[in-house]
Amino acid sequence: MIALTVNGKKVQVDVAPDTPILWVLRDHLALTGTKYSCGIAQCGACTVHLDGEPIRACVTPISVAQGKKISTIEGLNSKVGRAVQTAWEKLEVVQCGYCQSGQIMSAVALLSSNKKPSDADIDSAMHGNLCRCATYQRIRAAIHEAAKQLSPGRHA
Amino acid sequence: MSDIKIVNESRRRFLQGSAGLTLAIYLPGSFAATATAAGTSTAAAPAAATVFEPNAFVRIGEDNTVTIIAKHLEMGQGTYTGLATLVAEELDAAWSQVKVEGAPADAKRYNNLLWGQSQGTGGSTAMANSYEQMRRAGATARFMLIAAAAAEWNVSAKEIVIKNGSVSHAASKHNASFGELATKAAAQPAPEPEDIKLKDTKDFVYIGKQSPRQDSKPKINGSAQYTSDVTLPGMLTAVVARAPRFGASVKSFDATKTKAVQGVVEVVAIPNGVAVLAKDFWAAKKGRDALQVTWDESKAFKLSSSDQLSHYKNLARSPGTVAHKIGDTEKTMGRAAKRLEAAFEFPYLAHASMEPLNCVVKLDSAQCEIWNGEQSQTTDQINVAKYLGIKPEDVKINMLYAGGSFGRRANPRSDYVLEAVQIAKAINGRAPIKMLWTREDDMQAGQYRPMFYHTLRAGLDAQGNLVAWQHRLVGQSILADTAYEEGMKKSGIDFTSVEGAANLPYTIPNQLVDLHTPKYPVPVQWWRSVGSSHTAFSTEVFFDEVAHATGKDPVALRREMLKRQPRHLAVLELAAQKSDWSKPLAAKPGVRRGRGIALHKSFNSVVAEVAEVSVAPDGSFKVDRVVCVVDCGIAINPSIVKAQMEGGIGFGLAAALHGAITFKDGQVEQSNFHDYPVLRMNEMPHVEVHIVPSSTNPSGVGEPGLPPIAPAVANALFAATGKRLRQLPFQTKDLV
Numbered sequence: 001m002i003a004l005t006v007n008g009k010k011v012q013v014d015v016a017p018d019t020p021i022l023w024v025l026r027d028h029l030a031l032t033g034t035k036y037s038c039g040i041a042q043c044g045a046c047t048v049h050l051d052g053e054p055i056r057a058c059v060t061p062i063s064v065a066q067g068k069k070i071s072t073i074e075g076l077n078s079k080v081g082r083a084v085q086t087a088w089e090k091l092e093v094v095q096c097g098y099c100q101s102g103q104i105m106s107a108v109a110l111l112s113s114n115k116k117p118s119d120a121d122i123d124s125a126m127h128g129n130l131c132r133c134a135t136y137q138r139i140r141a142a143i144h145e146a147a148k149q150l151s152p153g154r155h156a
Numbered sequence: 157m158s159d160i161k162i163v164n165e166s167r168r169r170f171l172q173g174s175a176g177l178t179l180a181i182y183l184p185g186s187f188a189a190t191a192t193a194a195g196t197s198t199a200a201a202p203a204a205a206t207v208f209e210p211n212a213f214v215r216i217g218e219d220n221t222v223t224i225i226a227k228h229l230e231m232g233q234g235t236y237t238g239l240a241t242l243v244a245e246e247l248d249a250a251w252s253q254v255k256v257e258g259a260p261a262d263a264k265r266y267n268n269l270l271w272g273q274s275q276g277t278g279g280s281t282a283m284a285n286s287y288e289q290m291r292r293a294g295a296t297a298r299f300m301l302i303a304a305a306a307a308e309w310n311v312s313a314k315e316i317v318i319k320n321g322s323v324s325h326a327a328s329k330h331n332a333s334f335g336e337l338a339t340k341a342a343a344q345p346a347p348e349p350e351d352i353k354l355k356d357t358k359d360f361v362y363i364g365k366q367s368p369r370q371d372s373k374p375k376i377n378g379s380a381q382y383t384s385d386v387t388l389p390g391m392l393t394a395v396v397a398r399a400p401r402f403g404a405s406v407k408s409f410d411a412t413k414t415k416a417v418q419g420v421v422e423v424v425a426i427p428n429g430v431a432v433l434a435k436d437f438w439a440a441k442k443g444r445d446a447l448q449v450t451w452d453e454s455k456a457f458k459l460s461s462s463d464q465l466s467h468y469k470n471l472a473r474s475p476g477t478v479a480h481k482i483g484d485t486e487k488t489m490g491r492a493a494k495r496l497e498a499a500f501e502f503p504y505l506a507h508a509s510m511e512p513l514n515c516v517v518k519l520d521s522a523q524c525e526i527w528n529g530e531q532s533q534t535t536d537q538i539n540v541a542k543y544l545g546i547k548p549e550d551v552k553i554n555m556l557y558a559g560g561s562f563g564r565r566a567n568p569r570s571d572y573v574l575e576a577v578q579i580a581k582a583i584n585g586r587a588p589i590k591m592l593w594t595r596e597d598d599m600q601a602g603q604y605r606p607m608f609y610h611t612l613r614a615g616l617d618a619q620g621n622l623v624a625w626q627h628r629l630v631g632q633s634i635l636a637d638t639a640y641e642e643g644m645k646k647s648g649i650d651f652t653s654v655e656g657a658a659n660l661p662y663t664i665p666n667q668l669v670d671l672h673t674p675k676y677p678v679p680v681q682w683w684r685s686v687g688s689s690h691t692a693f694s695t696e697v698f699f700d701e702v703a704h705a706t707g708k709d710p711v712a713l714r715r716e717m718l719k720r721q722p723r724h725l726a727v728l729e730l731a732a733q734k735s736d737w738s739k740p741l742a743a744k745p746g747v748r749r750g751r752g753i754a755l756h757k758s759f760n761s762v763v764a765e766v767a768e769v770s771v772a773p774d775g776s777f778k779v780d781r782v783v784c785v786v787d788c789g790i791a792i793n794p795s796i797v798k799a800q801m802e803g804g805i806g807f808g809l810a811a812a813l814h815g816a817i818t819f820k821d822g823q824v825e826q827s828n829f830h831d832y833p834v835l836r837m838n839e840m841p842h843v844e845v846h847i848v849p850s851s852t853n854p855s856g857v858g859e860p861g862l863p864p865i866a867p868a869v870a871n872a873l874f875a876a877t878g879k880r881l882r883q884l885p886f887q888t889k890d891l892v
Binding site: 033043072073088097099104127128131132133 | 231233234368369371373374376377378379380382384385387393436437438508509511512557561594595596795796799802806807809810829830834836837840843
């Protein structure tokens, strides 16, 4: 049994310790918003937060998460998270949508550590997240939009 | 019952060719029992509130919800929003009351009107074939709501107004929601077709405006349901070991170690290989890794890409089957004052959608139920039914969101769907199965955009006029050996091989296009924009070469030769204007800059793209900006049209910069995104899309944005460096 906290809830899972976090979330905890796409940390579709840091769940074994906090797209309810989701919707970012959970988790991590990212900062933080629909231009614009909404002195 | 009115001439001819086509949308009430929802997490919600179902595409509930039944797959291209927009427009629904549900597989009601009696999504036809059908569906519901209100309020139907989901009669001060009228509307007789008057385009409130995407919310909160997310009671996850070479088969296998993996339940042989079934993916994958299979490779494909290219080059030395001929190209070429020649190379390409292929199947004695990002319902029903020996209508298909497809999920042989059914059959339906392909499976199992080799020749007269154009193509046929082969029997030409080459827009008096169709065991399939993914490149790069050879500006020469093509010309002029074509590009220190244009019509839409590039001394380069102009008829949702142009440009650029599937001794050399790179954010140019205002019927947008990008970039690279790149993907060493 491995004990961990997922989206604020304490859970215990009975899986082989080498099982990637991704498959524990998807197959054992029914949290399917986090996606499988490459399995080798090349695409970012499986991005979740481990103790607040973005990680690739497809290559990170569940044993690493023992006693730690995992946050997934389903549990995103921070101020930054909501701002990012609102911007995504406003700028109509999604197309097929399959990569977007990972894109959003990476964007939230970026904005949590960098309140006003430049285009170069965004490229650097987001270039590990692939999107075959090429929604990149709108992702970049939506991150700027979320940063604007989150900037101090701005109260919606 | 009545056939729908078809406005577009080519469509009318197509429909006349498909005998027995009937449309059911004027048959109210006959579908009330089939409210089976598919594709959303809310699908299981009780449908009891539905009281008014005027046709196969609209349901209105007492709760005031208007549910649009989408007959097309939502794979990112915005179909769910587009179809809902068409219905909501003529129904005058409020956008906030509209929701969308995927249609079941039933070609009698949900066929693609451009595909005869077949249901499916592809060829950028979703809006084009639905434009009138969906509006009529909305208008029919509207007519019946008004009739119900008129009866209820005892007023004239003509005085009743519907606006933004509210039905009202000013003089009597009555008003009601759709939900309040739904029960009474259901009792109204259906209108005669001639009673339905569709709106004038100037009165549109949704079409051409921006309605928010229907699928945004579930896709940003993780609740959208894709095939990979389906869970059924007792379900097993299946992963398949497939042969390392096409044409190989299983000789024997040893599953001892596999069965020792905790969670593995069964190991079964299927026609394609060996399937490992387990309680979850990780166990199935570990089980497959432990499996020992001996393959019979006596009939396997063992060539390398270099061998295949040599063969193609040899074929290109002799004439092929003529696909298009005007005038006397040979004679004119012989007399030409100047001749140009060039050869172009295109690799196999994988679709590499973000969601690797997958399919869920539940079998019982008489029925097969499938959950899938379903792009080709009728074809899959036929192929699955044939394999199982049941009736096609007993193959029930639930259409879920697809995490991309780019053509891949519409396989004419139903390859992956059939594979999943074979696994379910191999265990006699004892458990529902979810077959998941790994990224490596997805990349190495074939069904690629075919490899192609083109040669082109141009003849110029003494005044420098382009008077002869010869284009020879060599590549496998997509349609051959499929149910669609009939269409190429007579001519020997697979039109998907030559589309975009055999219908050049330029007025050239002598043209000859011919084709060689070699057979190879590498399975091929349509890939976003199909033939135009290669023909636009060779024709538009070569046209640029002709312009430079005659000392003419590439836009000026196009303008001169498009005099008989007003749509192309308008797109060209707007692209030249918006890209500041006539002004020099601003210089940047340390890089060579250049601008290039390409123009191409595909799926009845015309798109021009102007690319600006910066080339470093080492040959590496960045596409800085792309100005894109599209004429796609009326733009039902401009934001989605722009998104599709952006996406087509990004997808085409990925292939131009990186995309190649190659073979060594018959084995695919690529396996995942590290050796089959696709476009990343830092490589995405700034894209500006301009839509030509139009009130004609909509044409395609999912694919037409792609073809012009690679030639526009190649032409820009030439402008920057003087080097011609005629091979895809680009080799930056050639730009040093």
